Amino acid sequence: MLHVLIADDEPPARKRLRRLLKPMEDAGRLTVAAEAGDGVDTLERLREQPIDLLFLDIRMPGLDGFEVLERLEPTRRPIVVFTTAYDDYAVRAFEANAIDYLLKPVSRARLEDAVGRAERLHRTPTARPDTDERLAQLLDWVEAQQQQARPAETAPPEYLRQLSIPVRDRILVVPVERVVSAEIQDGITRVYVLDEDMPGGKAHLRPHVVNYTLDQLEANLSPQDFMRVHRSALVRLEHIRELIAWFSGRYKLAMTGGHEVIASRERSRQLKERLLL
Known part of the structure; x- marks a missing residue:
């Protein structure tokens, strides 16, 4: 059975995901162990109890989804399924790195596929290193994009002494x-x-x-x-x-x-x- 954490700053989104997961919970496939409404709360939940599967919103106050994973020790990272309302650069990055994601509003069929993949991965721990490496590559890519997005200096700046x-x-x-x-x-x-x-x-x-x-x-x-x-x-x-x-x-x-x-x-x-x- 998968122990699940739902991390999203929007209560309606958490409620919808929990409702869609209810039949799987009733079938004994998983249990929703906790919910979190921001990045800091998510990090605390991950550190205080074992979580197998994390549904992680990208854009949250305090810490975004990527920052949560960067702060978390790699050995404590669960299986991650990103959720996002934005079909933006992050989605292209997920697809390029074969990272699971769900576009909001989450559909029942897509959620079933994501949970099925998580179950198979949970049953086959030897597959985790490959998934962890893809996740690490994704975080590197996001960081590189942020560096490139910073405006170039046009004149020699005066730095603080x-x-x-x-x-x-x-x-x-x-x-x-x-x-x-x-x-x-x-x-x-x-x-x-x-x-x-x-x-x-x-x-x-x-x-x-x-x-x-x-x-x-x-x-x-x-x-x-x-x-x-x-x-x-x-x-x-x-x-x-x-x-x-x-x-x-x-x-x-x-x-x-x-x-x-x-x-x-x-x-x-x-x-x-x-x-x-």
């Missing part, structure tokens, strides 16, 4: 050299900053919540010094202390102060080129 960070009733002015990384978690951007003059010269990091988005920080910090290593993480290159092999061709970056950041597979390749590895 320091960040102004509000801390309670004061504003902390931080030289960018002390910024180790900037990351977004649950819709909140945090900048990890090295404390000055720690006893014994030991590096210590302090996270600060800022009002910048990662896109704003990336656009205003020098690309010679900073690199986006994930859609949710930006790091200062000189603070990388070690690259540790991770899942699916990715690297875990050991940073100054003991902080760790996971790079996506595509950015891991780019990072190796930047570091001449």
